[in-house]
Amino acid sequence: MSITFVEGGHAASPVGWGAATAQCGIKYQGRDDLALLVSAGPCSAAAIFTTNKVKAAPVRYDMELMRRSPASLRALVINAGNANACTGPAGDAAVLAMAQAVATALALPVDTVFVMSTGTIGVPMPVAKVLGGIAAAATALAPSHGPAAARAIMTTDTRPKYCAARVDLPSGHTITIGGMTKGAGMIHPNMATLLATVTSDAAVSPVCLDAALRAAANLSFNSISIDGDTSTNDTLLVMANATVGNPPIDDLASPDGQAFLEGLTAVCQHLAKAVVRDGEGATRFVTITVRGAASDADAKLAAMTIAKSPLVKTALYGADPNWGRVLCALGYSGAAIDPDKVLLSFGGMRVLAGGMPLPFDEQVASDMLNVPEVSIDADLGMGDGIATVWTCDFSENYVKINAEYRT
Secondary structure, rough: OOOOOOOOOOOOOOEEEEEEOOOOOOOOOOOOOOOEEEEEEEEEEEEEOOOOOOHHHHHHHHHHHHHHHHOOOOOOOOOOEEEEEEEEEEEHHHHHHHHHHHHHHHHOOOOEEEEEEEEEEEEOOOOHHHHHHHHHHHOOOHHHEEEEEEEEHHOOOOOOEEEEEEEOOOOEEEEEEEEEEEEEOOOOOOOOOOEEEEEOOOEEOHHHHHHHHHHHOOOOOHHOOOOOOOOOOOEEEEEEEEOOOOOOOOOOOOHHHHHHHHHHHHHHHHHHHHHOOOOOOOOOOEEEEEEEEHHHHHHHHHHHHHHHHHHHHHHHHOOOOHHHHHHHHHHHHHOOOHHHOEEEOOOEEEEEOEEEOOOOOOOHHHHHOOOOOOEEEEOOOOOEEEEEEEEEEEHHHHHHHHHHHOO
């Protein structure tokens, strides 16, 4: 089994997928702000949604849709510029109208269209504009439009995020897994604030697909943090249309199941890291690894606590090797910790052992942090637990972007 990333691959790279975009003028002018992804046949599907109790209208609609149609989805429509959150009955009606418009335009059965929205909260959806965009996009579907779809769903993102990988299954078939995501702020599990869609041409049962998605999300989208905020619209969707004709994967523990899971995880990690690299105002991509924890769960808890600490993140922006802030975060993380056992390194340079600082050159350590990609490694000396998460620094530009988001 092997995984190979496709150069320029995207969400419409798997066999049987098409994409299209349209310019609706929802919030942004002079750019596409609506995307369609459509499968040539019915898809098994699985989704993970925001854990925020304040859920946008499309999230509520999609949660019910997944209960009704986990084996027959055909299309996804996404708009940018309006979250359709906290919009009351009119918001619910807007979601339904969007789903019905796609189904009508493409002659699809009822309950086969998934809806996502992203943008400003509390603003009524301009339904007429969106429906016009859907009608236009429905006439322009093509596999080559995958990258354009990724651009159309951006909000504060500075660049589109998409990829695809080919996976050789032990059974002899080669499948493709593609995807796209958007997100740059309000990023933190569970889920991280973002919209993400993964597509495939493999045959996978809905139950197996759900298990695979949750396992992959735990090692990707639920292992990133930009600012500790979780939104009203977070959604991660995977759809598989069985186009390549592989024997249906219905057991994740089977060789084909493990190969599919590895490929799905690789694609999700690629997309999740792309979100962090494009974090609002970010200047550094930060990899945090905690090992030697009492359990993997403890390691994840400790690593995510470091990742979301504003003091750690501002120190990273200033290339300040402030080990005290990291040790402090470990101490209040809730993970089992004995300060006298902790080993801590910045960029490969050991700065702390036994709860005490080691002699190190502050300027050299600062130089090791004053680069686009940095690492923080902590060994808790408590067991075999390990976890890796990804975050970014906090800059003045993050404050500026979010202070002016609505205006």
